[in-house]
Amino acid sequence: MNAFEKLKNKNKEGKFICVGLDSDIDKIPSHLKKMHDPILEFNKLIIESTSDYAAAFKLNFAFYERNGYQGLLTLEKTISLIPKDLLIIADAKRGDIGNTSEMYAKAILDKMDFDSITVNPYMGEDSIIPFLKNPDKLIFILALTSNPSSEDFEKLKLQNGMFLFQQVIEKIKKWNKNNNCGIVFGATNSEELKDNISIFDSLPVLLPGVGAQGGSLEDVINIFNQNNRNEYIINVSRGIIYKSNGIDFNESAKNEIITLNTKIKKLLNY
Amino acid sequence: MNAFEKLKNKNKEGKFICVGLDSDIDKIPSHLKKMHDPILEFNKLIIESTSDYAAAFKLNFAFYERNGYQGLLTLEKTISLIPKDLLIIADAKRGDIGNTSEMYAKAILDKMDFDSITVNPYMGEDSIIPFLKNPDKLIFILALTSNPSSEDFEKLKLQNGMFLFQQVIEKIKKWNKNNNCGIVFGATNSEELKDNISIFDSLPVLLPGVGAQGGSLEDVINIFNQNNRNEYIINVSRGIIYKSNGIDFNESAKNEIITLNTKIKKLLNY
Numbered sequence: 001m002n003a004f005e006k007l008k009n010k011n012k013e014g015k016f017i018c019v020g021l022d023s024d025i026d027k028i029p030s031h032l033k034k035m036h037d038p039i040l041e042f043n044k045l046i047i048e049s050t051s052d053y054a055a056a057f058k059l060n061f062a063f064y065e066r067n068g069y070q071g072l073l074t075l076e077k078t079i080s081l082i083p084k085d086l087l088i089i090a091d092a093k094r095g096d097i098g099n100t101s102e103m104y105a106k107a108i109l110d111k112m113d114f115d116s117i118t119v120n121p122y123m124g125e126d127s128i129i130p131f132l133k134n135p136d137k138l139i140f141i142l143a144l145t146s147n148p149s150s151e152d153f154e155k156l157k158l159q160n161g162m163f164l165f166q167q168v169i170e171k172i173k174k175w176n177k178n179n180n181c182g183i184v185f186g187a188t189n190s191e192e193l194k195d196n197i198s199i200f201d202s203l204p205v206l207l208p209g210v211g212a213q214g215g216s217l218e219d220v221i222n223i224f225n226q227n228n229r230n231e232y233i234i235n236v237s238r239g240i241i242y243k244s245n246g247i248d249f250n251e252s253a254k255n256e257i258i259t260l261n262t263k264i265k266k267l268l269n270y
Numbered sequence: 271m272n273a274f275e276k277l278k279n280k281n282k283e284g285k286f287i288c289v290g291l292d293s294d295i296d297k298i299p300s301h302l303k304k305m306h307d308p309i310l311e312f313n314k315l316i317i318e319s320t321s322d323y324a325a326a327f328k329l330n331f332a333f334y335e336r337n338g339y340q341g342l343l344t345l346e347k348t349i350s351l352i353p354k355d356l357l358i359i360a361d362a363k364r365g366d367i368g369n370t371s372e373m374y375a376k377a378i379l380d381k382m383d384f385d386s387i388t389v390n391p392y393m394g395e396d397s398i399i400p401f402l403k404n405p406d407k408l409i410f411i412l413a414l415t416s417n418p419s420s421e422d423f424e425k426l427k428l429q430n431g432m433f434l435f436q437q438v439i440e441k442i443k444k445w446n447k448n449n450n451c452g453i454v455f456g457a458t459n460s461e462e463l464k465d466n467i468s469i470f471d472s473l474p475v476l477l478p479g480v481g482a483q484g485g486s487l488e489d490v491i492n493i494f495n496q497n498n499r500n501e502y503i504i505n506v507s508r509g510i511i512y513k514s515n516g517i518d519f520n521e522s523a524k525n526e527i528i529t530l531n532t533k534i535k536k537l538l539n540y
């Protein structure tokens with residue numbers, strides 16, 4: 001199924017939460033550590049308990065590469081556990097010269113069969129275009145990120161009066177010929193989201209920064225709602241997958257995403 | 271051994287070429303394709319024939335990820351084939367929020383034991399600092415890249431009158447407390463290198479763009495020489511590893527790097 005369609009379908013069901021599988025061997029419950037592949041076991045139980053309530057799953061590559069090729073095997077096995085009606089995002093933040101980006105697209109979108117990937121725009125158009133070839137995939141390009149140092153470069157003022165991240169968004173709209181571009185926009189500062197949402201046009205948005213990083217779920221939902229915008233997902237990683245550290249971690253994760261969904265539906269008067 | 275020391279030692283021997291192992295199953299000689307791991311076999315023969323003449327090897331992650339976890343296994347095995355006095359660079363262009371960059375640093379610099387990695391500065395200081403913790407590693411941060419679209423963002427003029435890539439270089443100098451930062455600066459346009467080399471201070475430089483991408487080896491060598499600068503490496507990937515497509519590909523690669531070294535030594539009056 002087309003990736004953007006998957007996202008829209010879930011949004012229509014009132015599902016806006018992306019479960020971030022930042023699965024860390026040092027943080028998962030200790031009873032799993034005796035398993036053959038503790039991270040896979042952890043992911044399996046998290047997926048089983050949250051997939052009915054999630055809009056998407058996001059796999060953060062760093063947490064898999066940490067275990068070398070075996071970690072990448074865990075990542076590939078995890079993908080196969082996620083129901084196919086859910087968007088599966090490779091949080092890989094790739095971007096390189098054309099022939100290399102093409103190889104990353106083949107690796108992550110074709111070979112590993114992710115629906116979606118996060119990419120870094122620093123190197124410009126020819127580093128992004130190879131990811132956009134397949135209209136069935138959804139490419140989330142970094143605009144404004146959720147970390148404090150986003151001000152170092154992303155928020156620099158250009159001579160044309162725009163912030164760099166705003167110029168990036170303008171370029172993305174031009175690249176979006178296959179209707180398969182999205183943006184990453186940090187939710188840590190609600191004012192920035194409010195001030196900029198009008199320039200997003202209809203681009204789908206992946207919002208990190210809610211929860212452990214301090215962003216407000218209510219603010220995000222209200223701002224999108226007031227601007228008559230759907231097609232967005234709010235990533236929550238640590239706030240769901242490490243809600244409990246005990247034997248009941250998967251039940252706690254399920255309860256947490258249900259709580260978030262209930263809050264969202266109330267805000268949206270579902 | 272300290273990574274920067276490795277680079278300096280090779281530069282002192284008149285070695286400035288980094289062999290880029292962008293090893294592509296579609297481009298390697300056909301007689302290797304019947305092997306169990308054709309890419310590993312290809313890399314082994316290239317390394318054996320060029321390591322006496324190279325300053326460094328650079329592994330482009332895209333070309334390994336393309337084969338999924340098995341590709342990452344090939345990558346890890348390749349690292350173990352490279353003599354330890356040579357700098358081994360992970361061309362991975364990573365960069366993410368702090369806790370994720372920390373995980374990438376653990377993965378690539380600790381677990382996989384690369385000496386060096388390329389990183390993307392878009393997300394700012396807190397996305398870079400986790401890579402700089404170990405003073406024995408060398409972190410090449412993208413400044414100006416070698417691709418045509420570097421003009422989209424890297425060459426945007428800021429309100430302070432600088433180009434974005436120049437502002438990035440200024441920040442890198444501030445981050446360089448452990449003397450383990452370097453920059454990536456494209457060699458496709460010699461004028462840009464000439465105009466900017468004075469702001470690099472003593473940062474080591476990784477220069478892509480010579481060869482297949484059109485940059486001039488002579489210009490690069492002359493510009494560094496005229497500015498009394500050592501501590502740089504010129505990456506050549508396709509120009510060396512695919513010099514021949516026949517059974518003699520490794521001999522051709524060896525002859526090519528010897529030709530480049532001879533040219534360099536002549537320019538430097540070695």
